[in-house]
Amino acid sequence: MAVAELNPCFAPKSLLHPSSSLSPRPCFPTHLRQPNAFGRISYTSYPSISCSIATSKVKALTVERQKEEVNNEEDCYGIFCLTYDLKAEEETKTWKKLINVAVSGAAGTISNHLLFKLASGEVFGPDQPIALKLLGSERSFQALEGVAMELEDSLFPLLREVSIGIDPYDVFQRVEWAVLIGAKPRGPGMERADLLDINGKIFAQQGKALNVVASPNVKVIVVGNPCNTNALICLKNAPSIPAKNFHALTRLDENRAKCQLALKAGVFYDKVSNMTIWGNHSTTQVPDFLNARIDGFPVKDVIKDHKWLQEEFTEKVQKRGGALIQKWGRSSAASTAVSIVDAIRSLTTPTPEGDWFSSAVYTNGNPYGIAEDIVFSMPCRSKGNGDYELVKDVIIDDYLRQRIIKSEAELLAEKRCVAHLIGEGSSVCELPGDTTLPGEK
Amino acid sequence: MAVAELNPCFAPKSLLHPSSSLSPRPCFPTHLRQPNAFGRISYTSYPSISCSIATSKVKALTVERQKEEVNNEEDCYGIFCLTYDLKAEEETKTWKKLINVAVSGAAGTISNHLLFKLASGEVFGPDQPIALKLLGSERSFQALEGVAMELEDSLFPLLREVSIGIDPYDVFQRVEWAVLIGAKPRGPGMERADLLDINGKIFAQQGKALNVVASPNVKVIVVGNPCNTNALICLKNAPSIPAKNFHALTRLDENRAKCQLALKAGVFYDKVSNMTIWGNHSTTQVPDFLNARIDGFPVKDVIKDHKWLQEEFTEKVQKRGGALIQKWGRSSAASTAVSIVDAIRSLTTPTPEGDWFSSAVYTNGNPYGIAEDIVFSMPCRSKGNGDYELVKDVIIDDYLRQRIIKSEAELLAEKRCVAHLIGEGSSVCELPGDTTLPGEK
Known part of the structure; x- marks a missing residue:
């Protein structure tokens, strides 16, 4: 067994003002910020690793945050805070470049099935190392940590990074796939128009974030309901991503x-x-x-x-x-x-x-x-x-x-x-009867 | 694409008096009980298919039941009631012989993850067709149907049979693997001795059933706690199965x-x-x-x-x-x-x-x-x-x-x-302090 080079890192959680015209800044382990260190990392264009974030360090960051502030704000914990050189391992030489996948609603039950499938190689294949970016809410943050712990305990060899967060501008950094599951369920007495508005706002924000920080050719799969219209809102708020990259799950x-x-x-x-x-x-x-x-x-x-x-x-x-x-x-x-x-x-x-x-x-x-x-x-x-x-x-x-x-x-x-x-003026909401599918009400 | 031969069947749910010395009787589709029909079924030594059982037809059968009574008592529903000739398909010619896997506590959350892994081929491989036998309780029977429905909706090509039941003498028929997850959790005020006794009885019964109806070389993985002693009880009640085939999960x-x-x-x-x-x-x-x-x-x-x-x-x-x-x-x-x-x-x-x-x-x-x-x-x-x-x-x-x-x-x-x-006389129960693992109390 070859000894891999190990670089425990402190990864800054976040990154870029969403309105900035700069391209997203990779998350560098501080002590790796020398050009000569870059070459050691084979599986990604950035010698970065996103990490689980210690709860105590999480703040609801505003978009006005300063880069400097952000840099020293977070550190990482858990096994996914380590970087290592895939080239050192015979087996992993044949692996593909790391793929970055974001999942929203990551503490929910659908995600709890999906994340383990993604991590096991069932989705992208047995030679595809994967980084999972879990997006949750402030309320669900501890649960996200629980999910990250269970992913750790599962020892998936392909799972090379897990990061968790509540800000889509952080979590969607450089993602090549985004599965958007999280959505508010319809509460008692809530009209469908209200639901469209509440969830629409979530997907508008996520579209904006994808537009700025995701891989330019990111593929987006919207699961949260009403998924077709959520997908439309999302793509309309992400004009720099090809519209055909957005899917709603049927x-x-x-x-x-x-x-x-x-x-x-x-x-x-x-x-x-x-x-x-x-x-x-x-x-x-x-x-x-x-x-x-x-x-x-x-x-x-x-x-x-x-x-x-x-x-x-x-x-x-x-x-x-x-x-x-x-x-x-x-x-x-x-x-x-x-x-x-x-x-x-x-x-x-x-x-x-x-x-x-x-x-x-x-x-x-x-x-x-x-x-x-x-x-x-x-x-x-x-x-x-x-x-x-x-x-x-x-x-x-x-x-x-x-x-x-x-x-x-x-x-x-x-x-x-x-x-x-979607930037088309004031809304006029006249919906026919309730067409929510049974089981999704 | 070749047209497969399709034989919708009525599978008798159950089988054999546990004290009988007869070997377990396979579940034949009635109209297939001619020798010439057998040759058409390539993937199992019995031209049988176990089926989901319509709830209305389920009764808590006593071990005194008559075979004749049983024969006409149940029918099957769902996609897993069909038999078909794997030989007809080019792809499936290279598949292995069908493997029969039983899971107890099949309506629980651990099973809800495990069953989909088994069905997807993640456990036994992409060329291993599988039959899942779900064991639940009377209380959980509807939930078992729900699980079977979700397995249907998942269109796993390797998943060729799903049967559900509440009697281990039925469910464990010819199984080559049994994963025993179902166990009573410790209720308020319950002593560990009580828990050992209550769950012990479940595993004694399941051991007896495995002994009579399972494959003689069945491998058994006990997950339900206290799993080591449950596994001991199970193996002691299954003297015809090699003791080394029993595992408790650590x-x-x-x-x-x-x-x-x-x-x-x-x-x-x-x-x-x-x-x-x-x-x-x-x-x-x-x-x-x-x-x-x-x-x-x-x-x-x-x-x-x-x-x-x-x-x-x-x-x-x-x-x-x-x-x-x-x-x-x-x-x-x-x-x-x-x-x-x-x-x-x-x-x-x-x-x-x-x-x-x-x-x-x-x-x-x-x-x-x-x-x-x-x-x-x-x-x-x-x-x-x-x-x-x-x-x-x-x-x-x-x-x-x-x-x-x-x-x-x-x-x-x-x-x-x-x-x-375990056939060793009266029990004397003097346990040290509570050693249940945190998270399993």
Whole structure:
């Protein structure tokens, strides 16, 4: 075993005035700030390590903070405060460059599943070292420390950095992926307009932070509801990041739709392909049985009960979350986390020939005639480079068209509710009835 | 894509009178009970599939039930009720034979992490199809259904069967691995003797069931506390299964010990090897810094602060769980699940040259002079075939010996408390002070 070079460090937690035009400043271990030290660090362009932050050192920093002030303000604790030279290890020479992944709502139950999947290599692969950046709230900060402790105790060899924080301008530093799970749940008596506003503000702030401090080509997956409109707000507040990099998660809906079609057809779920969820992650969403396939055949050729397809299938997909809460008393955190993994892997591995996956993405330039400038779930294909293209050869009949239009109208209405958060003047909020999915209320 | 042969089935839930001398009867889909049908099923020696059971059909069956009665009593639901011919698929031709894994306490939070790891292929590998057998209680049955639903919605291609049940004689049918997590927590005012008795009865019953219906070489990992003595009870009630196949989990302790040594030494945790936890999974356990190594060197050569090693290290390891609960308000379910995965993989993959892992196993024939006929955590090596051998070349000095003896004395006292459950007459229960680990009270 080679002896690695070890450099315990004190990493400044934070960094850059958000309105500054400077590029984000890396977090240097003080004693490594000599050029000759840089060469020893092989896995990142910065010889930096972000660290867990001792609670006592955390303050709610204002954007007016001085760099100097910040520099001496924090130190790190825990095993993730160490830097070491990956080159020294035979095994790790073949590893890829460290990838930085931020997760918001990091103390929640979905994250509690997702973070361990990210750390284990299940998502980005067994040769991909990873840095996890956990974003929480002041209220959840101790819980974030608990999560970091459990990640430590799990001894994941690929997990090379864990940092925790409550300021997105810190946590999103140089991240290449951001999974935005944290959102306020709808409280008693809260109108959907209120929810859109409260959560919209969170996502506007996070968009602004991503815009300034994240990797310029960061991929963003919005999970917190209402996720389509939150994603729209986020991308509108991050004009320097390509709009097509923003996704709202409809993958759990897709997975559930595949499962229900498989059940009805009497086949295993791996036989169902080309499953599109169109539209909003709400009850107006359209699980598309017209273009989906079972064993390569159109669904309607395999499932002869067309009445079931038209009248029951969608409801079965949408009621799944509610049924789960009823049975279990908990929401579907584990399968949501799995679907986030699926969503990321769909972007980092080539889509199988002839198949596609669903993701709610920016509609500009879409070939389906859907209104531009919203975030709408549509069929996508990827070459595995983190990017995707919309699938062109889908059939849209009148029945499907009518339902797509309904979801489109809803998203346009949601957009008018958050006009003040996307730089389009005052908001006018007239929403149809409650379309929150059962299990997400 | 080849069209697989699909055989929706009605699987009888249960099986065999536990006192019967017959070998366990496989669960046949009724219409497949012709010899010519058997050949179509490639992945298991029985053309059977266990299924999720509709709640309405579940009864608390007595052991006196008639086979005929059982046959027509249950049907299955969900995607896991389907059988299909793996041979038909090009990809799956290279898959291994289906492996059957039982998990008790399957509706709990540790299981909620573990089951998804098992299903994803993280534990047994990406070419190992798996059948999950979930054991719960009558109270948790609906929650088990919820877990099964989430597993369905996750579309794991390797997950080929999920069955749920409340009778270990059903659930443990032909299982090759059993992870026994379910145990009653200690209630207010409950003495440790009461806890040993209550949980002991559960593990006695599960041992009896494993003895009759499980695979004869089943590997059993006991997680439910007090896990060492529960494992002893379990193995004593399963005389036809090799005693060395029973493990009590001390892997989370080992992982935490590695992490704390790494932190103190200022190295990453992958540099710490040869970490033994000796003894009981309680505060008498001994994390062994005498034999552990850091970067190949004895710990004492790397960490010069021997006072810390002797006076603080053990406490740091043991207080971890309690600290986590304080910070997070939750017990360490995620890292416990990771440590269960580690424990299984340590038995299914060859131990790296010169290293070892800890597991609490049966002491008969141990080379350390530890009392026979108890379950004691000791250093093990495996060739990766599911079996292990105890490591011979460890140093035991007086300091270590004294501490090992203390844990041994505790386990012998626990054993006297459960004499009635292991066929050794009446129990005499005189336990020293409370040695439950913080975080597990």
